[in-house]
Amino acid sequence: MVAPGYTGRTRPTKLKKQAGAQKRKRDDVDVEQLDEAVLQLDLKDGSYKDFTDLPLSSATKSGLKSAHFSVMTDIQAKAIPIALKGHDILGAAKTGSGKTLAFLIPVLENLYRLQHIGADAGLGALIISPTRELAIQIFDVLRKIGKHGHMFAAGLVIGGKSLEAEREALTRMNILVATPGRILQHLSQTAAFNVDDLKMLVLDEADRILDMGFQRDVDAILEYLPKERQTLLFSATQSRKVSDLARLSLQEPEYVSVHAEDKSATPKSLQQNYFLCPIEEKLDMLWSFIQASKKKKILCFFSSAKMVRFVYESFRHMQPGISLLHLHGRQKQGARLDVTTKFAAAKFSCLFATDVAARGLDFPAVDFVIQVDCPEDVETYIHRVGRTARYNREGRGVLFLAPSEEEGMLKRLEAKKVPVEIINARQKKKQSIKSQLVHMCFKDPELKYLAQKAFTTYTKSLYIQKDKEIFNIRNYDLEAFAASLGLPGAPKIKFVKDGDDKKRKQQSRQELEMSESSEEEAEEPSSKKAKTVRTKYDRMFERQNQDVLADHYRKLVQDGEPDAEENDFTGATRADDNDDFLAVKRRIPAEVADAVMEGTTDDATKGKVVSLPGASQPLIIDSNRREKLLQSKKKLLKHMDKGKKLVYDDEGNAHEVYELENEDDFRAKGLPEEQRKKFLNAERDAVAQADVLDKEAAKAKRKEKMRKRKERERVEAEAGAASEDEEGGLEISNEDALANFRADADSIKDEEEEQAPKTGKKWFQSDSEDDAAPSKKRKKGKSARHVEEPQTLEDMEALAAELLS
Template sequence: MAKPKGKKAVKSSSRKESRQKQQQELDKLQERINNYDPKVDESSISQFSDLPITQNTLQGLKEANFVSLTDIQRKTIPIALKGEDVMGTARTGSGKTLAFLVPTIESLIRNKITEFDGLAALIVSPTRELAVQIFEVLTKIGKYNQFSAGLVTGGKDVKYEKERVSRMNILVGTPGRISQHLNEAVGMETSNLQVLVLDEADRCLDMGFKKQIDNILGHLPPTRQTLLFSATQSDNVKDLARLSLTNPQRIGVSSDQEISATPESLEQYYVKVPLDEKLDVLWSFIKSHLKSKILVFFSSSKQVQYTYETFRTLQPGISLLKLYGRHKQTSRLETTMKFSQAQYACLFATDIVARGLDFPAIDWVVQVDCPEDAATYVHRVGRSARFGRQGKSLMMLLPSEEEGMLKRLKIHKIDPKFMNIKQKSKKSIRPQLQSLCFKDPTIKNLGQRAFISYFRSVHIQKDKDIFKIDELPAEKFAASLGLPGAPKIKIKGGADNKEKKNASRKLLALAKADDDGETKDESSKVRTKYDRMFERKNQTILSDHYLKMTDAKGDDDSDDDFMKVTRKDHELNEDELPDLTLPNSKRQAKKALSKKASIASKGNPSKLVFDDEGVPHAIYELEEEEDFIKAGDAKTQKEDFVAREREVMKETDEVDKEVARQKRQEKKRKRKEIERRAREEELGSGDEEPVVATLGGIDLERDMEQPSSDEEPVSKKPKWFEEENKKTKKDEFVEYEQPETLEDLESLTAKLLGN
């Protein structure tokens, strides 16, 4: 009689069957991927369900309301699923994020990556906001997969990230913070990396992130899949060679076109505005579009701050926000979320917002300052008219910028329409700005900084056919900002100013006193090298000592002069001095001034090298003419010599690189060992190991509230503008925090009036 199977045996068999079923599904999907032909099968794919991807990914896409494929997704995802390197270029707002997230997740599934396999996918983004946006989409579509994922950006606590980053399968972050973790994080291995993604690739590969990207690439294995995506693409051979791409597939743009077209549903306009009327035009535009969502671009953060503070004081009737690079991480994320959720608002920002960010339903993109090139224009206007929605853009051009900028845009088939400004609807706010600058020194200081930063931003632009700093009306622009006059701009400081800045005031006063008290017989004074040394500028340590030494005025009886070193001028006998008179004859003068002539009697020195037999030779020894002719043509000998030296240098370079790599790895290994021991001691003392976050399980709001290392912990007391969940009784008191800004005071007043 057969014994019934136990519970363990039944569970083991069911697991085995589920594994076999999953493997069969993966084999079928892999077969569909291998048989895919872009020329034949591309037209038959219109939805995500038509793609050869797993059910878990499909379910996540469906719940996130991603059903139909965009053009770039239909062309890119099947090829990326094959494991090939891809360079994807498409209109901004066409869905490039899903074009690389779906192949990344599927690659990890097919390679059977688990939470114990370490880092398998790395997604690099140039800005924090774009990294957060990518991570949010990743958590939505990957919620049914068991991969661990992490978001690392600057401005957050490094120690908090270090404890968890080594156990992440998918890592999304900015170049600087990813590079830091690769150098310092314990247990963060990259030998199992499958996919590297560069979103906004042209920005990641430029000189601003060159050092960080090169460091990241130095830690990654060469056998990986690389995906590059951007609205504009770099064709620089050196940039692509750094990534070690193998036969990359270019999708979405031809090889002779660098910049893709703007969205088809975008209406593009431009106006010709003098520099001193820009703020008046912007104010009038905002006042006439109060029921709109507006994004305004400036060239510098100082202009953003000045415009925000002045317009907020004047109250145009719409919510105003500001966003630029030097904000704290929490403030930037809070501003991004507020603008995304607002129905009507106006955001003043720099080009940090120009790339990749998806703000819902932006009606107008206004460029107060001219973009530096056509690529920047494409990225700016691409914040509107995303995913087929309607949108409009307006660019303000100076008379000196109009011809050159329009010519650059026409090269890339971009032709904005000219728009006239109605003088009736235009209102000047110059008197109000002058009044604000007169009453508030802070506003005046912001105006001066905005003035200087604008001129500097024009000065550093490369295209001098567009940006002509000599034609800018400085006085009129300063008056338009409410300033009494144009601030002085010193873009390049002179040598005299630098010397005056570094000079010691006591030494200058001393030198002046010495000049006033000079005797007529100046030729009798003897100046030594110590005099010259103590009179040098910026000698802050020696100057006080010198003043003490020379401050004695004969008051030997004073208590302050006790044990004080005083300087004495010694008399020198003329007989003891060497003869420093000029030579009488020209031959003697020539011999004295010529180093070669002066050592001719002693012999011309030359360096010698000794061979193995001990025979001395000159460093540069010329061979005989007959031997040189026998060796062949001079040009051929030169080429052979250069080729040999090049090979030697190449071999030496490889050896040096290997030695540097080994030193870096050894340093990293020692640091990891020290941190690992410290962590083991903490775990041994009874502390529990932190739980690994899985895809979809990371609380983004908690990460946003996580204080950085240089910030104080956030108070748990609710702020005055936060809604309370519990209703308070009539007799109870409600406690609010002290409002710090004008905006806080306005909101507090509105809330109290509402109660």
């Protein structure tokens, strides 16, 4: 019997099994005590300052203690007690005020008091974030706090991950942190995913999720969720629109705003300034700023991903002396996660980013936030500048404003209580990088292509802005901006025809035709042209062949002067122009291999006629695909004349290998069927004549063979007659007869070898078996034996008799 206090195990118990055994014990759950304490919370008191003052579970308290959270911020002190009681919340607080804990703690505590644990309980809480990086950050905070005793199964559902792995794990999840697009995909495609028992819905950065970008996804997600639930909305700039609140089915929500009465909508420790900087000097100003702040942590915001890529690649080639990173939405998920991790861990670094990094991300110790491109509205400005001066730390925000943007943007910042002061740059420290960018774009075609895409995307971002008082595309010097990127000229851009587009769209076809005809008559009263209605089918058949793969690149290059009928800035364009944002032209290289092409321009229906050396017919350039042929030697060969192979007759005249007969001469010979019969008869006669010649040659060959055989028999007969003479008489001619006999024997042997067919060796025969191989005669019963050379007359007679027999 084992002594008390001992388990009898010879090996130590594993730590993982011990932890698992503790997790399975649920006897000490203090749900009833927590419910009573929550009911006794006084929401009007507001004297809660520490997390220990709130009725929280021991697991949550230990998680907060391990993460070094002890004192609550203002938004946490007001929002957590209300959320613990189960009320819906609209929470608004400045950036960096701790909104993440304000909704994570109620999620853990409410599900803990309901004991919504295990795979059978289903999904209890859904937290939706607008970006993947913010969702990852929320999940990390949830894991840090909840891993000290809570038994919830929590998951992260974002794009860029394996869809099948997420489907397998969704059925076991109690808490999910997700982005709108991916959670909607699972709700519509994953059959086993059930949200009927959802208790809490949290929208972080609610103003971004409820705007036009995610409106359809959020509306579709809400259709799957139950109406009876607790909803929490948190953001730095909270929306209080009745339409938004009605969409979410909020039930008597509590509006929690801790900084509504403050004089500033941004933290007090944040110093905000702006530069007056034309767009053509932005890169010079940014480079000079980075050179003067190498021992700082800088975050730079741009309006487009292509602009981020171009600035990152060009600055990286110039080696500014500080580590550079870039972050935008077109990167893969792994690369985005690596960039955020590196920038968060770096002491001195510079990150170029789009608005993907503008919301919710907590990068520690950011010194400067530089907004190189003007934000679309004040809310975006507040979220961008909120990446610094977090948790009462100091920080500085710098905004680059063009002269045309200054008045409108400052007016809107003042209306939102955002204090911004103007500063001037030191001209001594200002550096120009235009020549370096020109040199790099000249040497690197890929960088030049990036510069072209950066120009077009930035210009388009200015054009589509809603606030035309700030962003008026005609107030920018686009040619100078293209030159500042290192481009030899600005890509051609086509704008809307005139300002009253809505009015033109609402007009009927008759009114539109009348207005156009009146304009034409006013311009040219003498010319009266019949105006026909052009339908979409007419436009479809008027289209020419176009490149499919290179279309996006052809829009970047302008060749030649703009047409006289077209003016980009006034908006007057030809009637047959389409409504594309960019005009399409492609630059043709000046040099074409081994040829100097001479082009003549005909009317618009014929296109451009190009004469190619070596081609009898000219090449008509009537489409973009045919225009591209001029760049390829291989494709131009198809339009060249084929080469001719010549043969020479006995007189030395050159003729083609295959010459066609003259048509008149061919018809003079008769009908084709008659000529065919004549040809067949002539060929038949030639074949019969060849057969006669072949038979005569075969007959002559047989006669020659017979003659040789008779001659051989005669020699053998003479040799036999000589053997019957006396011995003495033969001794005189013994040597001569023996020599003649040997010669005849050798000739006979050679003829037999020529007549005998040669047979190949079998696969099992070797070269050494050639001498020992039996002949056909030996197979008939004659055995081979060795014949010695005759020495005397008797030997010669015996050999002759044997051969005759």
